[in-house]
Structures are given as structure tokens and as C-alpha cells.
Amino acid sequence: MRLTFPHMGLLSIPVETLINGLGHEAVPAPPTNKRTFELGAKYSPEGACLPFKINLGNFIEGLEQGAEGIVMAGGVGPCRFGYYAQIQQQILEDLGYKFKLLLLEPLGGKRQELYHAVQVLLENVPLHQAVAALRLAWQKIRWVDQGNALFRYDLPRSKDQRETQRSYERFLAAMRQETKVLQLGRHYQKLAEWLKKNRLPETGTPPIRVKIIGEIYMVLEPRVNFHLEMLLGEMGVEVVRSMSISQWAEEHLLGFCYPHHRHRTALLSEPFLASSVGGHGRETIAEMVDAGVNRLDGVIQVLPFTCMPEIVAQSITPAVSATYQLPILTLVIDEHSAEAGMMTRLEAFVDLLRRKKVRFKSLQGYVKG
Amino acid sequence: MIKIGIPRALLYYWYGPIWQVFLTELGLSPLVSAPTGKKLLNAGVKAAVDEACLPVKVFLGHTLALKSKCDVLLIPRLVSINRKDYICPKFMGLPEMTKQAVGDHPIMVWKSEKNCALGSAKALPEALRQGFSYGQIRKGLRKAEQAFRAYYHLLQQGLLPVEAEKVLLGGALLSPEKSQRAIGLIGHPYCLYDSFINLDTIGLLRRYGFKVLAPEFFTPQQIEVELGVLAKPLFWTLSQRIFGTFRLLCKQKVEGVIYLSAFACGPEALIGELIKKEAKVLGLPLLQLDLDEHSGEAGFVTRIEAFIDLLNRKRRLSCV
Structure with a gap:
């Protein structure tokens, strides 16, 4: 079956691998663009959050490319994501599209739906081949996420930033094509070599470090958050983020193997937010506390307009910010946000962090001298 | 104390x-x-x-x-x-x-x-x-x-x-409103019964001689039955009530339904879509009004009055 899926940052790399490996044909929608925004905003309910709209736009563009089925994840609440697929299916059917929805519900939800989806996905290949495809996809996303972390570290430290970006693009393209698990690490090593050659010699002042937290879709999809990480990197800021697709999968799909993610979140957020609030609300607070404890220079919270869990988190951030003396910038993005406004705010924030750091340093010198 | x-x-x-x-x-x-x-x-x-x-x-x-x-x-x-x-x-x-x-x-x-x-x-x-x-x-x-x-x-x-x-x-004694004409009012309880933020919609409808039917008038068991039509159970209790009530109201032969939703309410953005579709299928007049802190009385009342005019017209035509 020709299958399409929603985009979320680097997610298309492993999902494409997986779908092709299972003997189906992946039909990725064109990368999220202006038309995706327009289509999504036109057919979605007005008050729906931005990821809903972009997903819908992706589906429409994917179906236009000839996809026969949609692979989508489900949920059990209380975040709205759990009910995306049902509403999107209804909207697409009203628009006259014919397709099959393969809904991957979590185990706590409706088992039948998951069973059906898995059955359809596995119908083309024997089980051992399916397991191999799954392993390749899993390893791929882990290496890609590692490469991305390396890139974020190196971008503010490189002699020629364009060269760094080109190396990273080359790495992603090679990873997308790769079919052997053992080769994945080689590509990563190659990237590490390229980046190392391009690195500036160490100076006494490390770049400013900023952590990006917030709603996972907005954090991970550069085409929706206006290439936030790239922009900051080009300004000479090292972007730290612990949220990634592999980390998400470890926490939510393989939670029984990796319980430490959940424990860490609960432990860090306990003093400020005693209850889970769905979505990534609690993680946002936990990551912010982590940034404060580790003395990062600042935090940027990104959320889509009307995101329920993040609004709860946003209400609490002033308390965390005051406790750890941690500057925070909250960016609320919807389909009307523009790059210029974003740029201005980022530049102002980075200026502020620089000045704070210099002043702190001179104060330190004063105390020592 | x-x-x-x-x-x-x-x-x-x-x-x-x-x-x-x-x-x-x-x-x-x-x-x-x-x-x-x-x-x-x-x-x-x-x-x-x-x-x-x-x-x-x-x-x-x-x-x-x-x-x-x-x-x-x-x-x-x-x-x-x-x-x-x-x-x-x-x-x-x-x-x-x-x-x-x-x-x-x-x-x-x-x-x-x-x-x-x-x-x-x-x-x-x-x-x-x-x-x-x-x-x-x-x-x-x-x-x-x-x-x-x-x-x-x-x-x-x-x-x-x-x-x-x-x-x-x-310990006061009150008896429920008795009126021939019934109109449905759905939404979250804190939108329906806070007469300041919804500019006393219930009072307005009563003044027009309508009996107002709200989600709280139905038992959870009645609502549970109506939710069977959904492909996936809704995981918001309040939204379940809104959706279930809407279907019940259709069966109770109300003349129309007014849906009061709050601006920037998450679940309602999605439920609104379900209700709209349901209204189209069942052929019931529906007016959806968004409440926010800037709601001006004139605009609000005009829309409700226009909706009531519409219901009156529909009733006249069906009588003839």
C-alpha cells in the first residue's frame, strides 16, 4: 500500500525506512511549506492547535501525491493529540478523499484499532524481515538524533558555518539512503570528522547555552518554528535540548525498558508542578529546572497557540525562573506568526543573555580581585 | 471560625x-x-x-x-x-x-x-x-x-x-419552568451558568418563552448510551456530556440548539467540529457562540434574537 505520514522534524527518516522495509511504499508529503499552512488552516477548526493544522495539510498533500493510506499515532488524553486522527479523518472524508487510516493507538487505548493497524502494516513481509526493518529504523533515528546533537554543539563553534550546515545536510541525506545497520555509525563518524576539522580553536569564553523546551512538535519541526535552532546557532548560541524523537520513543513507546525518563521528570518537576498535565507540560517544567540546576544561560519555551498543557506550564514558569535566576522567553506560534517578529525577539533575548553574562563575569572578577 | x-x-x-x-x-x-x-x-x-x-x-x-x-x-x-x-x-x-x-x-x-x-x-x-x-x-x-x-x-x-x-x-421551594417551546443550550457548565460571561443567555431565552434544556438535566446513564456512535470514545468528561446531550436534545424535539463555547478552550475546538457535523446529519438548527472577555452585549443578543427569529419562521412554515 502507498502510505503517507505526518512530518515532525527528522521523523520522516526512520518512518520512511520502516514503511519501505515492511514492503509498503512510503509517499512522504512534500516538506511542510506555505501551502501546507494554508491548506491546514483552511480546513481545520479555527481553535485547533497548530500541529493539528499542519498534520492535516501534510495529509492533504500526501494524498494528492497518490497515497492510499495514512499512518498516524493516537493517544488516550488529556492532550488533544489523542483525538486528532478521528477529526482529521472526518474532515478529509468530507473533502472527498478516499484513504485507509492506520491508527497506532497506545496500549492503554483501544487494542482493536492498534491490532488492525499492525496487521495491515505487517501483511507484506515475513516477521523476521519486519523485525529487521524495525531495528534499522530504530538505530537510524538514534544515530540521526546523535548527529543532530553534535551539529547543535558545533554550529556556534565552527569556522565556517555554511560548511557545517552543508556537512550536516550531507549526513542526513546519507542516513536517509542507508540500508545497513552497521554503516550508520560510520556516517556519524564521518560527520564528526568534518565538524572537527571546521571547529574554531578553544577560547576562554564558551558560547552562550540556551535550552529549548515546550511542546514536542513545535520544538522538533524546524519548518514550523522558523528554524529556531539554526537561527540561534548562527547567532553563536549553543542550543541544548534533551527532547528528541528517540527520547520520546524511549519514554512513551518503550517506557517499560527506560523508566528513568519518567522518574526524572517527576523528580525535577515535583516542587513546582505536582501533577501530570498531559502532553509535555510536566516535561517542560522538569527541563526548565534541569536548565536552572545546570546553570544554563537561558531557556526558550515554544508552544502552539491554545496548547492546553503548555499554558499550564507557562503559568508556572515565572516561579521557576525566579528560583533559579533563569531568563526565559516564551514563543507562542500560530499560522499567522512571521519570521521577522520571531527574529527580533530572538535577537533581543540573546543580547540580553550576553549582557547578563558579561556583567556577571565582571562582578566575579571584582569579587576575586 | x-x-x-x-x-x-x-x-x-x-x-x-x-x-x-x-x-x-x-x-x-x-x-x-x-x-x-x-x-x-x-x-x-x-x-x-x-x-x-x-x-x-x-x-x-x-x-x-x-x-x-x-x-x-x-x-x-x-x-x-x-x-x-x-x-x-x-x-x-x-x-x-x-x-x-x-x-x-x-x-x-x-x-x-x-x-x-x-x-x-x-x-x-x-x-x-x-x-x-x-x-x-x-x-x-x-x-x-x-x-x-x-x-x-x-x-x-x-x-x-x-x-x-x-x-x-x-429550603426555598421552586418549581421548574413550564413552557411549550423548548430550546437546547449546550456547553461547559461554567459557561452556561455564569450569567455574567454569557450575558444571561438563559434569562434571555426564558424571556422569549422558551424552556431551556441544558446538559445537567440529563443523567450520566442517558448520555453514556448516546456516546456509542463515536468511533473512538472521547476522553474529556465535559465534552462527552456536550456531545451526548446534543444527540439527546435532537430526540427530545427541541426547536434548536445554542452552543456556548469559550474562546481558546482546547477540547471544544475539536468537539465543535463533531457537533457541527452531527447537526448537519440530524438537520437541527445550531448556533455556536464563542465567549471571551470582550463579548459585547449588543452583538451577542442580536445573534441570539436572529436565531430565535429563524426558529419562529421555521415553526410558522411547518405549521402551514
Whole structure:
């Protein structure tokens, strides 16, 4: 079956691998663009959050490319994501599209739906081949996420930033094509070599470090958050983020193997937010506390307009910010946000962090001298 | 006597009597905030983050109004009241959001989570559990539960929460509205019964001679039956009620339905879509009105009046 899926940052790399490996044909929608925004905003309910709209736009563009089925994840609440697929299916059917929805519900939800989806996905290949495809996809996303972390570290430290970006693009393209698990690490090593050659010699002042937290879709999809990480990197800021697709999968799909993610979140957020609030609300607070404890220079919270869990988190951030003396910038993005406004705010924030750091340093010198 | 402030907002319209009866039984004095007003709303809007929904802003306004008048604020943390369902993320973080607004004013949290029901001793604030004997608490809870049942019975007879509370706590005798023409009103309880933020929609409809049917007039069992048509069960209790009620109203032959939703309410953005589709399939006139802190009375009333004109016209034509 020709299958399409929603985009979320680097997610298309492993999902494409997986779908092709299972003997189906992946039909990725064109990368999220202006038309995706327009289509999504036109057919979605007005008050729906931005990821809903972009997903819908992706589906429409994917179906236009000839996809026969949609692979989508489900949920059990209380975040709205759990009910995306049902509403999107209804909207697409009203628009006259014919397709099959393969809904991957979590185990706590409706088992039948998951069973059906898995059955359809596995119908083309024997089980051992399916397991191999799954392993390749899993390893791929882990290496890609590692490469991305390396890139974020190196971008503010490189002699020629364009060269760094080109190396990273080359790495992603090679990873997308790769079919052997053992080769994945080689590509990563190659990237590490390229980046190392391009690195500036160490100076006494490390770049400013900023952590990006917030709603996972907005954090991970550069085409929706206006290439936030790239922009900051080009300004000479090292972007730290612990949220990634592999980390998400470890926490939510393989939670029984990796319980430490959940424990860490609960432990860090306990003093400020005693209850889970769905979505990534609690993680946002936990990551912010982590940034404060580790003395990062600042935090940027990104959320889509009307995101329920993040609004709860946003209400609490002033308390965390005051406790750890941690500057925070909250960016609320919807389909009307523009790059210029974003740029201005980022530049102002980075200026502020620089000045704070210099002043702190001179104060330190004063105390020592 | 220790004064405990209960904000008249959010699910106060469901659980207000439980809290009041229970606290009175323990010898504390519950103090419910005055109905929402302009000043209160403005204070709430100022205290909340811009993106918060209108009901949360109203809630914060009530807590700020109570702050100087009471010793402790009672804030509910309603995570879930039915198995597998949630209320909404904002209800889960309500105590923390309140703390941001009121500073270090003492707060008691009454919780309802997946593993403890609202009426159980586990749900009680820590301070109450430690300050009173087990027997006192058991007795208080039993009384509260009785009051709660009586309250729900009154609601299902067609009384509004405000009227039912008067009957329950004050002993007044009121009989439900009797009228030939019925109109449905759906939405979250805190949108429907706060007559300031919805500009007294119920009063307006009654003045036009309509009997108003709201979600609280139906039993959970009736609503459960109607939810069977959904492909995937809804995991928001309040949205379930809205959707189920809408289908029930169609069967009860109401002339039309008005849907009051709050601006920036998460679940309603998606449920609105389901309801619209359902209305199209069932052929029932539907008016959806978004409430926010800028709602002007003129625009609001005009739209409701136009809708009523439409219903009148439809009725005339069908009579002929």
C-alpha cells in the first residue's frame, strides 16, 4: 500500500525506512511549506492547535501525491493529540478523499484499532524481515538524533558555518539512503570528522547555552518554528535540548525498558508542578529546572497557540525562573506568526543573555580581585 | 471560625454543594465568592497568562476576590472523575496556576484523581485529614454525599444550579419552568451558568418563552448510551456530556440548539467540529457562540434574537 505520514522534524527518516522495509511504499508529503499552512488552516477548526493544522495539510498533500493510506499515532488524553486522527479523518472524508487510516493507538487505548493497524502494516513481509526493518529504523533515528546533537554543539563553534550546515545536510541525506545497520555509525563518524576539522580553536569564553523546551512538535519541526535552532546557532548560541524523537520513543513507546525518563521528570518537576498535565507540560517544567540546576544561560519555551498543557506550564514558569535566576522567553506560534517578529525577539533575548553574562563575569572578577 | 474560600467558578456549578455541606458539617465556615462581575474578571485577566482560556481567567479572578476575605482557599484538582476520562489539562494544574496568582496565600487542594473519587476521604486536603478525627470526616462526607445526590436530583428535574442550590441550602421551594417551546443550550457548565460571561443567555431565552434544556438535566446513564456512535470514545468528561446531550436534545424535539463555547478552550475546538457535523446529519438548527472577555452585549443578543427569529419562521412554515 502507498502510505503517507505526518512530518515532525527528522521523523520522516526512520518512518520512511520502516514503511519501505515492511514492503509498503512510503509517499512522504512534500516538506511542510506555505501551502501546507494554508491548506491546514483552511480546513481545520479555527481553535485547533497548530500541529493539528499542519498534520492535516501534510495529509492533504500526501494524498494528492497518490497515497492510499495514512499512518498516524493516537493517544488516550488529556492532550488533544489523542483525538486528532478521528477529526482529521472526518474532515478529509468530507473533502472527498478516499484513504485507509492506520491508527497506532497506545496500549492503554483501544487494542482493536492498534491490532488492525499492525496487521495491515505487517501483511507484506515475513516477521523476521519486519523485525529487521524495525531495528534499522530504530538505530537510524538514534544515530540521526546523535548527529543532530553534535551539529547543535558545533554550529556556534565552527569556522565556517555554511560548511557545517552543508556537512550536516550531507549526513542526513546519507542516513536517509542507508540500508545497513552497521554503516550508520560510520556516517556519524564521518560527520564528526568534518565538524572537527571546521571547529574554531578553544577560547576562554564558551558560547552562550540556551535550552529549548515546550511542546514536542513545535520544538522538533524546524519548518514550523522558523528554524529556531539554526537561527540561534548562527547567532553563536549553543542550543541544548534533551527532547528528541528517540527520547520520546524511549519514554512513551518503550517506557517499560527506560523508566528513568519518567522518574526524572517527576523528580525535577515535583516542587513546582505536582501533577501530570498531559502532553509535555510536566516535561517542560522538569527541563526548565534541569536548565536552572545546570546553570544554563537561558531557556526558550515554544508552544502552539491554545496548547492546553503548555499554558499550564507557562503559568508556572515565572516561579521557576525566579528560583533559579533563569531568563526565559516564551514563543507562542500560530499560522499567522512571521519570521521577522520571531527574529527580533530572538535577537533581543540573546543580547540580553550576553549582557547578563558579561556583567556577571565582571562582578566575579571584582569579587576575586 | 476558620473561613474557607470557595471560588464560584469552573466546576463549582457541579460540586459546590458537596464542599459547602462538608465544610459546614466540620464546623468550618465556607465562603463562596460573589457572582462574576466586571472588576473581578479584569483582575483575573491581569493575573492569568494571555493564552489561558476565559474560564481559567474567571477562576483566578474569583480567587483574587476571595483572597483578602478568607483564611484558606479551597482549590480543586480535578484530574478525572470517571475511569479513563479526564477533565482538561488546565484543571490538573489549577492549584499551581492559582499559586502564581495569589502568591503565598494558603491553599487547600481537594483532588479527584484516577485512584480516588471526589467523595472519598483520600480526596481531602491534607490539613483537613489531620485536623479532624476519622469519624467526623466520615460523617461529614456522608452528609455531603446525600446533599450531592439531592442536588443532582434537583438538576435533573430541570432546575438551574443557582436555583437548585437555593432549594438545597436555603429550603426555598421552586418549581421548574413550564413552557411549550423548548430550546437546547449546550456547553461547559461554567459557561452556561455564569450569567455574567454569557450575558444571561438563559434569562434571555426564558424571556422569549422558551424552556431551556441544558446538559445537567440529563443523567450520566442517558448520555453514556448516546456516546456509542463515536468511533473512538472521547476522553474529556465535559465534552462527552456536550456531545451526548446534543444527540439527546435532537430526540427530545427541541426547536434548536445554542452552543456556548469559550474562546481558546482546547477540547471544544475539536468537539465543535463533531457537533457541527452531527447537526448537519440530524438537520437541527445550531448556533455556536464563542465567549471571551470582550463579548459585547449588543452583538451577542442580536445573534441570539436572529436565531430565535429563524426558529419562529421555521415553526410558522411547518405549521402551514
